[in-house]
Amino acid sequence: MGKVTEIKHPLISHKLSMIRDKNTGAKNFRELVEEVSMLMAYEATRDLQTKEVEIETPICKTKCCVLAGKKVAVVPILRAGLGMVNGIINLIPAAKIGHIGLYRDEETLKPVEYFCKLPQDIAQRDVIVVDPMLATGGSAADAITLLKKRGASKIRLMCLIASPDGINTVKEMHPDIDIYIASIDEKLNEHGYIVPGLGDAGDRLFGTK
Numbered sequence: 766m767g768k769v770t771e772i773k774h775p776l777i778s779h780k781l782s783m784i785r786d787k788n789t790g791a792k793n794f795r796e797l798v799e800e801v802s803m804l805m806a807y808e809a810t811r812d813l814q815t816k817e818v819e820i821e822t823p824i825c826k827t828k829c830c831v832l833a834g835k836k837v838a839v840v841p842i843l844r845a846g847l848g849m850v851n852g853i854i855n856l857i858p859a860a861k862i863g864h865i866g867l868y869r870d871e872e873t874l875k876p877v878e879y880f881c882k883l884p885q886d887i888a889q890r891d892v893i894v895v896d897p898m899l900a901t902g903g904s905a906a907d908a909i910t911l912l913k914k915r916g917a918s919k920i921r922l923m924c925l926i927a928s929p930d931g932i933n934t935v936k937e938m939h940p941d942i943d944i945y946i947a948s949i950d951e952k953l954n955e956h957g958y959i960v961p962g963l964g965d966a967g968d969r970l971f972g973t974k
Contacts, residue, residue, distance in 0.1 A: 767942040769932055772808050777801055777947050785963045791972040795848055801925060801947060802852030809893060809923050809945040835919060838863055838890040842908050845967040849895040865911060867904040876904040881911060888916030897966035899927035900959050902934025909939050928953045
């Protein structure tokens with residue numbers, strides 16, 4: 766069974782409060798999302814496999830640990846997920862990047878797929894799916910389903926904020942998935958938006974509506 770981890774850290778809490786603030790402009794919003802994503806990535810990658818190798822320091826030979834096992838793929842759910850990619854890539858520059866395009870039908874609140882491009886070896890990679898908001902959970906759950914159909918088996922989901930409903934939706938459809946969240950918020954409102962939330966992440970990242 767996968768686990769749900771709400772990452773508690775003073776730096777994440779501080780930066781997340783600035784992200785939530787409606788007066789934070791697009792430039793600062795983008796920078797803060799990237800910074801929080803990088804901080805979260807430390808926790809989300811804690812179980813990556815390592816192996817021991819021998820190196821030589823300026824003083825002597827010694828044994829150290831380096832990454833081993835599967836390589837990593839970062840898969841943002843378009844468009845808001847793009848804002849989280851660079852923070853992770855700063856830590857794992859060799860990771861490949863896929864893209865999944867899903868939008869939410871405003872009436873049914875159901876996700877609609879419009880784009881998917883993944884690394885050819887996605888089945889051999891540890892996959893980190895990223896989206897700033899886990900609201901109804903439909904888009905994330907469908908993105909994970911799509912990845913599994915293409916052979917991915919080791920998948921984790923990383924979001925800035927989530928509603929309890931969104932978490933439950935993903936866990937019901939994908940009980941094996943680990944979910945990493947900076948904050949589990951109170952609820953969804955009647956329009957399907959997270960409360961207190963941060964507004965529309967895509968609009969605030971890119972300055973569009």
